[in-house]
Amino acid sequence: xxxxxxxxxxxxxxxxxxxxxxxxxxxxxxxxxxxxxxxxxxxxxxxxxxxxxxxxxxxxxxxxxxxxxxxxxxxxxxxxxxxxxxxxxxxxxxxxxxxxxxxxxxxxxxxxxxxxxxxxxxxxxxxxxxxxxxxxxxxxxxxxxxxxxxxxxxxxxxxxxxxxxxxxxxxxxxxxxxxxxxxxxxxxxxxxxxxxxxxxxxxxxxxxxxxxxxxxxxxxxxxxxxxxxxxxxxxxxxxxxxxxxxxxxxxxxxxxxxxxxxxxxxxxxxxxxxxxxxxxxxxxxxxxxxxxxxxxxxxxxxxxxxxxxxxxxxxxxxxxxxxxxxxxxxxxxxxxxxxxxxxxxxxxxxxxxxxxxxxxxxxxxxxxxxxxxxxxxxxxxxxxxxxxxxxxxxxxxxxxxxxxxxxxxxxxxxxxxxxxxxxxxxxxxxxxxxxxxxxxxxxxxxxxxxxxxxxxxxxxxxxxxxxxxxxxxxxxxxxxxxxxxxxxxxxxxxxxxxxxxxxxxxxxxxxxxxxxxxxxxxxxxxxxxxxxxxxxxxxxxxxxxxxxxxxxxx
Numbered sequence: 001x002x003x004x005x006x007x008x009x010x011x012x013x014x015x016x017x018x019x020x021x022x023x024x025x026x027x028x029x030x031x032x033x034x035x036x037x038x039x040x041x042x043x044x045x046x047x048x049x050x051x052x053x054x055x056x057x058x059x060x061x062x063x064x065x066x067x068x069x070x071x072x073x074x075x076x077x078x079x080x081x082x083x084x085x086x087x088x089x090x091x092x093x094x095x096x097x098x099x100x101x102x103x104x105x106x107x108x109x110x111x112x113x114x115x116x117x118x119x120x121x122x123x124x125x126x127x128x129x130x131x132x133x134x135x136x137x138x139x140x141x142x143x144x145x146x147x148x149x150x151x152x153x154x155x156x157x158x159x160x161x162x163x164x165x166x167x168x169x170x171x172x173x174x175x176x177x178x179x180x181x182x183x184x185x186x187x188x189x190x191x192x193x194x195x196x197x198x199x200x201x202x203x204x205x206x207x208x209x210x211x212x213x214x215x216x217x218x219x220x221x222x223x224x225x226x227x228x229x230x231x232x233x234x235x236x237x238x239x240x241x242x243x244x245x246x247x248x249x250x251x252x253x254x255x256x257x258x259x260x261x262x263x264x265x266x267x268x269x270x271x272x273x274x275x276x277x278x279x280x281x282x283x284x285x286x287x288x289x290x291x292x293x294x295x296x297x298x299x300x301x302x303x304x305x306x307x308x309x310x311x312x313x314x315x316x317x318x319x320x321x322x323x324x325x326x327x328x329x330x331x332x333x334x335x336x337x338x339x340x341x342x343x344x345x346x347x348x349x350x351x352x353x354x355x356x357x358x359x360x361x362x363x364x365x366x367x368x369x370x371x372x373x374x375x376x377x378x379x380x381x382x383x384x385x386x387x388x389x390x391x392x393x394x395x396x397x398x399x400x401x402x403x404x405x406x407x408x409x410x411x412x413x414x415x416x417x418x419x420x421x422x423x424x425x426x427x428x429x430x431x432x433x434x435x436x437x438x439x440x441x442x443x444x445x446x447x448x449x450x451x452x453x454x455x456x457x458x459x460x461x462x463x464x465x466x467x468x469x470x471x472x473x474x475x476x477x478x479x480x481x482x483x484x485x486x487x488x489x490x491x492x493x494x495x496x497x498x499x500x501x502x503x504x505x506x507x508x509x510x511x512x513x514x515x516x517x518x519x520x521x522x523x524x525x526x527x528x529x530x531x532x533x534x535x536x537x538x539x540x541x542x543x544x545x546x547x548x549x550x551x552x553x554x
Contacts (some may be wrong), residue, residue, distance in 0.1 A: 039205035144171030314320030
């Protein structure tokens with residue numbers, strides 16, 4: 001339990017009567033150490049000057065209602081599909097574990113360690129949650145990010161301090177505390193290819209912040225990802241293993257936000273189009289009210305040169321109220337009676353009763369169409385998305401659609417994927433001690449498969465296409481895996497050279513070994529061909545292209 005914030009005291013008033021009062025305990029500020037005072041730490045501050053103080057923790061009020069942001073996709077006819085397009089094209093295609101670039105001679109010495117780490121990381125990343133995948137958790141995080149500007153992933157560790165899982169925390173439920181005034185010493189582990197990936201430790205100083213949410217009317221505190229200290233989840237106070245039992249220790253949060261210079265919170269891309277969003281909602285409510293109230297009736301009764309009798313008016317009113325809305329009124333008719341205004345004169349005028357249908361006007365009575373369309377464009381442009389991503393395909397052909405996909409992936413989605421991958425690699429793979437691999441979010445296949453396969457064929461005939469390079473292309477570009485390589489195949493010798501050696505018996509190679517090696521090479525070639533088979537190619541095109549890149553006997 002934390003220390004009390006106040007104590008009961010007994011005092012006297014002006015008349016000498018005893019009174020009970022409570023005195024608030026003012027805690028002494030911790031003095032920074034000489035290392036902390038002289039630490040090379042940033043002097044900047046991004047805090048909102050208008051802060052609300054809650055107890056001993058400085059909780060910053062968000063500049064907008066974050067819960068209100070989370071309801072906007074329900075109230076807009078355009079916002080939801082923009083958010084879904086951003087989520088799907090950033091993290092919705094899944095992820096891949098990518099081996100970092102290193103010299104071939106360094107990799108040859110570390111091959112067993114690289115494979116061991118790959119299997120270990122894949123096992124964790126595929127089991128980060130008991131019921132949901134890593135892709136599902138990241139999609140929820142990014143949906144919060146694009147909806148209210150803030151997304152969170154919770155890092156769950158065991159009693160040994162080892163990372164054992166991830167969880168999603170709703171973005172609108174978290175509040176930020178001010179950064180600490182005294183920086184904390186943090187040791188960062190680094191691995192460099194030039195020193196054979198030996199572990200190096202670098203000491204930095206950083207001013208961490210706390211996060212808080214309210215659950216069951218009680219505050220729950222979280223620490224920032226990377227904070228090495230132990231925090232009490234109920235009080236937000238720091239301690240050690242002896243003073244804070246494991247069940248009371250706070251977990252850490254990865255904060256993925258859309259940066260805004262005016263507040264430490266993130267703000268959504270559409271923040272400048274709130275009036276457009278609200279305006280479109282109001283226009284649709286007006287249209288709905290107009291149709292629901294039948295402001296333009298289905299028919300009107302016109303009387304010329306006369307007037308309806310009182311009985312006809314009453315009969316017409318009752319018929320509309322009692323019969324028009326019924327389901328079995330198709331064969332019913334209404335009898336109206338009237339009289340001319342100049343009855344008894346020498347030349348009475350013609351008296352007529354007409355029922356004029358209004359269906360034509362009802363079909364074209366929707367209001368604010370141009371205003372709503374302009375608002376839709378403004379919301380989509382705030383995300384910098386082409387219309388094809390939100391269903392606007394009437395103005396596109398194949399060429400413009402491909403160009404739109406390329407530009408959007410280059411200018412919008414790829415930078416977002418890099419930012420998201422950087423957080424996962426820093427805080428998740430860093431906690432797992434990853435040295436040789438990084439998480440890479442997969443992107444939609446917007447490469448020209450025909451040109452890529454032709455390039456692989458040219459590389460093969462020139463002796464540049466080795467089994468290792470083919471495996472990397474399949475992993476990085478096509479997002480699939482050809483599996484383990486057969487034994488006896490040199491991963492760094494081109495296919496054509498190994499084929500030639502196997503067919504000629506090679507030097508000091510028995511015929512049976514040559515036949516076995518040739519069979520293994522053919523199996524490997526079939527795996528590569530199957531992995532690069534594009535669903536957009538016809539069978540004849542695929543057969544011709546694969547034939548082009550097969551190594552020739554000569």
